[in-house]
Amino acid sequence: MPEPIIRTEHLSRFFGTVKAVDDLSLEVPAGIVFGFLGPNGAGKTTTIHLLLGLLEPTQGQASVLGFDTRTQADEIRARIGALLEFAGLYERMTAEDNLDFYGRIYHMPAAERRARIKELLTHLDLWDRREDQVGQWSRGMKQKLAVARALFHHPPLIFLDEPTAGFDPVAAATLRNDLASLVAREGVTVFLTTHNLTEAEKLCAQVGVIRQGKLLTVGNPDELRLRKSGPQAEIVGHGFNEQTLALLRERPEVAHVELHNSHLSIELRGESEMGPLVSLIVRSGGEVEEVRRGKASLEDVFLTLMEEENT
Amino acid sequence: MSDILTMVWKESKDSLFQGGRSALIRPLLLIGILGIALPWRLGLQWLALTPIVMVLVLYIPFITIISFVGDAIAGERERHTLETLLASRISDRAILLGKIIVTVGYAWGTALIGLLLGLIVANLLKGQGSWEFYTHVDLFLEALALSLLAGLLGVSGGVLISLRSATVRQAQQILSVGTLVLVGGGFLALKAVPAQAISSLSTSQIWLIAMAVIAVLDAILLGVSLVSFQRSRLILS
Numbered sequence: 017m018p019e020p021i022i023r024t025e026h027l028s029r030f031f032g033t034v035k036a037v038d039d040l041s042l043e044v045p046a047g048i049v050f051g052f053l054g055p056n057g058a059g060k061t062t063t064i065h066l067l068l069g070l071l072e073p074t075q076g077q078a079s080v081l082g083f084d085t086r087t088q089a090d091e092i093r094a095r096i097g098a099l100l101e102f103a104g105l106y107e108r109m110t111a112e113d114n115l116d117f118y119g120r121i122y123h124m125p126a127a128e129r130r131a132r133i134k135e136l137l138t139h140l141d142l143w144d145r146r147e148d149q150v151g152q153w154s155r156g157m158k159q160k161l162a163v164a165r166a167l168f169h170h171p172p173l174i175f176l177d178e179p180t181a182g183f184d185p186v187a188a189a190t191l192r193n194d195l196a197s198l199v200a201r202e203g204v205t206v207f208l209t210t211h212n213l214t215e216a217e218k219l220c221a222q223v224g225v226i227r228q229g230k231l232l233t234v235g236n237p238d239e240l241r242l243r244k245s246g247p248q249a250e251i252v253g254h255g256f257n258e259q260t261l262a263l264l265r266e267r268p269e270v271a272h273v274e275l276h277n278s279h280l281s282i283e284l285r286g287e288s289e290m291g292p293l294v295s296l297i298v299r300s301g302g303e304v305e306e307v308r309r310g311k312a313s314l315e316d317v318f319l320t321l322m323e324e325e326n327t
Numbered sequence: 328m329s330d331i332l333t334m335v336w337k338e339s340k341d342s343l344f345q346g347g348r349s350a351l352i353r354p355l356l357l358i359g360i361l362g363i364a365l366p367w368r369l370g371l372q373w374l375a376l377t378p379i380v381m382v383l384v385l386y387i388p389f390i391t392i393i394s395f396v397g398d399a400i401a402g403e404r405e406r407h408t409l410e411t412l413l414a415s416r417i418s419d420r421a422i423l424l425g426k427i428i429v430t431v432g433y434a435w436g437t438a439l440i441g442l443l444l445g446l447i448v449a450n451l452l453k454g455q456g457s458w459e460f461y462t463h464v465d466l467f468l469e470a471l472a473l474s475l476l477a478g479l480l481g482v483s484g485g486v487l488i489s490l491r492s493a494t495v496r497q498a499q500q501i502l503s504v505g506t507l508v509l510v511g512g513g514f515l516a517l518k519a520v521p522a523q524a525i526s527s528l529s530t531s532q533i534w535l536i537a538m539a540v541i542a543v544l545d546a547i548l549l550g551v552s553l554v555s556f557q558r559s560r561l562i563l564s
């Protein structure tokens with residue numbers, strides 16, 4: 017079993033009485049996009065700060081790329097790339113100079129820096145604007161440049177803190193696509209924090225859900241869906257009533273059923289046949305127009321986890 | 328050392344040369360005052376580097392530091408670039424020293440250009456055909472050393488104030504008031520010294536004592552700045 021690229025053991029960080037990160041134990045394997053999901057204020061950014069050695073943990077320990085975050089933070093920061101809460105670009109400098117600066121920080125030779133600037137800016141369709149001051153750019157362009165900066169020195173691991181936060185859906189989708197293609201091309205491990213579940217579903221091989229500093233669950237999105245809810249079916253039609261619901265609830269293969277206007281949402285136990293259920297609905301006076309099989313979205317899983325925590 | 332040079336490169340690009348033509352207005356204005364207007368007004372007094380000339384040579388570059396050092400530190404935090412920089416491999420010390428070198432260099436460069444330009448202007452005004460250097464070479468060298476030390480004092484103090492300021496504007500306001508307090512305090516301290524003690528010293532000796540006092544203050548403030556400028560503190564502030 018390969019060594020995880022990130023490992024935390026009972027990692028905690030308190031600010032006075034506030035537990036920003038509380039007893040976090042986590043392993044992130046190399047070579048994947050790991051999504052760290054949670055609502056605002058869940059402790060995602062503090063976790064990144066702890067992993068980068070920018071903050072000392074109150075309790076517990078963590079290692080990144082095999083280095084201890086407490087005692088070898090310089091080694092970690094020398095090997096990772098980061099796009100934190102803000103793009104962090106120098107707006108009075110050109111795009112080229114912004115990348116060149118970070119290349120110099122990582123001691124890349126001049127020729128390599130020039131080649132890498134061309135490679136990344138061309139890939140992101142920003143090459144023609146390389147001599148613009150970044151302050152003149154749109155937010156989406158700046159964020160793409162910030163992603164390029166995080167990847168500039170070929171780090172094996174990058175941290176992205178809510179890279180599409182505050183973007184409109186089109187800009188977010190564009191950035192997500194650019195991010196996915198770059199990450200695949202560079203073969204880099206990504207630790208991505210987000211509260212955008214679509215983003216996590218599209219990009220992440222594994223996700224961890226955090227709330228109020230506590231890790232609620234970890235797994236790949238499919239596993240989480242199965243763990244938190246079974247297969248689902250949606251039946252569209254007319255004439256569904258309380259009797260239909262009562263009959264369905266008596267069936268052993270039905271875990272949960274709800275009526276929303278003209279459609280029934282059914283959560284099944286295992287991969288059950290739909291035929292007997294449809295017959296039952298028809299016999300109870302319902303008219304079936306369409307039957308759709310499906311599985312819970314990551315959003316359903318997320319909301320279930322949040323509800324469980326509340327109760 | 329290469330990290331410090333990287334920061335110097337970045338600070339030069341970001342602070343000095345990227346604001347277009349408007350970025351040149353301030354240094355040209357200061358050089359104009361120090362190198363043309365004042366020598367023009369003071370004439371031969373300028374070449375003698377009288378105490379008033381020395382004070383002006385020290386004070387005018389000091390003003391430039393107020394805007395630069397606030398922008399270099401509080402500005403990075405206000406524009407959210409500092410956090411990304413702290414997440415990179417560059418050391419706290421290289422970040423701070425790079426910023427200090429550029430700001431002090433800028434202030435000292437202004438003083439040096441002002442003194443050299445002032446020499447030309449004063450000689451042109453004299454109009455006696457022969458060219459003269461500053462009357463007292465030791466005073467000229469002391470002016471250069473003093474402006475360097477005063478610049479370092481301003482930057483070190485500015486770093487400490489910027490670290491505790493939420494915005495560039497706040498940092499600049501505190502620095503402006505701090506500068507006035509420093510000048511006023513210096514003046515009062517000078518008045519407190521018995522007249523006979525001062526009269527027994529040459530002008531050059533007085534400036535040497537001032538240099539020694541400023542150098543001690545520089546060492547203290549620079550040390551405190553280096554201790555204060557740490558990732559863990561900056562992330563939490």
